[in-house]
Amino acid sequence: MTxxxxxxxxxxxxxxxxEELSEIVLFFDYHSYTKKEILLFAExxxxxxxxxxxxxxxxxxxxxxxNQKTSQFAVENWxxxxxxxxxxxxxxxxxxxxxxxxxxxxxxFSKYQELLDKFPKMEKYFRxxxxxxxxxxxxxxxxxxxxxxxxxxxxxxDNFPEFVQRVPxxxxxxxxxxxxxxxxxxxxx
Amino acid sequence: MTxxxxxxxxxxxxxxxxEELSEIVLFFDYHSYTKKEILLFAExxxxxxxxxxxxxxxxxxxxxxxNQKTSQFAVENWxxxxxxxxxxxxxxxxxxxxxxxxxxxxxxFSKYQELLDKFPKMEKYFRxxxxxxxxxxxxxxxxxxxxxxxxxxxxxxDNFPEFVQRVPxxxxxxxxxxxxxxxxxxxxx
Numbered sequence: 001m002t003x004x005x006x007x008x009x010x011x012x013x014x015x016x017x018x019e020e021l022s023e024i025v026l027f028f029d030y031h032s033y034t035k036k037e038i039l040l041f042a043e044x045x046x047x048x049x050x051x052x053x054x055x056x057x058x059x060x061x062x063x064x065x066x067n068q069k070t071s072q073f074a075v076e077n078w079x080x081x082x083x084x085x086x087x088x089x090x091x092x093x094x095x096x097x098x099x100x101x102x103x104x105x106x107x108x109f110s111k112y113q114e115l116l117d118k119f120p121k122m123e124k125y126f127r128x129x130x131x132x133x134x135x136x137x138x139x140x141x142x143x144x145x146x147x148x149x150x151x152x153x154x155x156x157x158d159n160f161p162e163f164v165q166r167v168p169x170x171x172x173x174x175x176x177x178x179x180x181x182x183x184x185x186x187x188x189x
Numbered sequence: 190m191t192x193x194x195x196x197x198x199x200x201x202x203x204x205x206x207x208e209e210l211s212e213i214v215l216f217f218d219y220h221s222y223t224k225k226e227i228l229l230f231a232e233x234x235x236x237x238x239x240x241x242x243x244x245x246x247x248x249x250x251x252x253x254x255x256n257q258k259t260s261q262f263a264v265e266n267w268x269x270x271x272x273x274x275x276x277x278x279x280x281x282x283x284x285x286x287x288x289x290x291x292x293x294x295x296x297x298f299s300k301y302q303e304l305l306d307k308f309p310k311m312e313k314y315f316r317x318x319x320x321x322x323x324x325x326x327x328x329x330x331x332x333x334x335x336x337x338x339x340x341x342x343x344x345x346x347d348n349f350p351e352f353v354q355r356v357p358x359x360x361x362x363x364x365x366x367x368x369x370x371x372x373x374x375x376x377x378x
Contacts, residue, residue: 083324130319135272137326
């Protein structure tokens with residue numbers, strides 16, 4: 001069953017009955033995407049929150065020079081959207097696109113509100129998820145601001161070796177604030 | 190009453206009785222600090238989450254060259270800690286210091302758990318706070334990665350004019366990923 005990943009992930013944080021869990025997954029829509037499909041468009045209303053069952057998504061924007069810049073990746077068991085735009089039901093500041101073929105669950109803002117109202121325990125689940133995500137973002141800001149560009153890559157590779165193998169170099173470079181040429185050069189050393 | 194700021198802030202997100210709110214503030218300790226006092230030390234166990242009643246805190250680290258780098262500010266009604274270290278009860282990766290004389294509430298990790306267990310509605314409050322904070326961090330990562338350094342400063346000044354007046358230039362420069370000299374130069378133009 002495609003939703004079992006979400007059920008198992010929720011179970012690691014909070015205790016719910018099997019009946020409640022079966023009800024919870026009904027709030028979500030299941031999608032299967034090929035590589036490079038766009039799930040969320042910048043400047044369109046951000047009305048979806050995504051959970052990755054299998055695969056990899058990226059949150060990116062196009063800079064003033066037309067370059068695609070990756071701000072966040074999401075692999076199995078990660079949540080992704082433009083959280084500010086989703087919360088305020090505004091236009092998205094980012095695109096979300098599959099990096100590889102992906103299985104994804106999505107929930108609309110109104111369903112998300114309904115889910116949290118009906119199952120207040122899910123507040124604890126999302127509180128913990130966002131607490132971790134915010135803490136990780138502060139650590140990433142620290143990394144970007146503290147190490148040489150070469151150090152950023154090697155520290156990242158040491159912490160997430162499989163991820164470095166998995167994600168195209170072009171996206172990885174922009175996520176780490178490097179040019180693809182520079183990343184290619186330091187990987188050769 | 191010093192805790193009224195926290196009470197008012199909670200009330201904007203969730204509905205609780207006056208009795209519940211009076212009980213909730215008992216979980217917190219009140220502190221009054223002068224300028225440049227350290228509230229949390231890097232490499233010491235991170236056992237405190239802070240709420241700013243009045244004043245300004247900064248989360249920073251010392252880089253390999255001995256430079257102080259600001260990763261986050263917190264003004265009135267903001268929460269601050271090293272969230273990953275707090276959640277895992279690990280050593281902090283950052284210092285927290287007052288930028289100006291500040292009134293602060295703090296809560297230990299065990300009290301925070303107790304508070305959330307006793308008042309599950311507070312899960313919704315913190316879920317919303319962290320959702321916003323994480324969304325803002327992704328936007329900040331976008332800003333850092335998208336604009337020229339000059340643009341970053343002017344966009345920041347346009348969005349937070351009072352903040353630019355309030356915070357010492359040295360801290361602001363490092364928060365925006367600029368050198369103090371460069372910031373001083375572009376402010377003169």
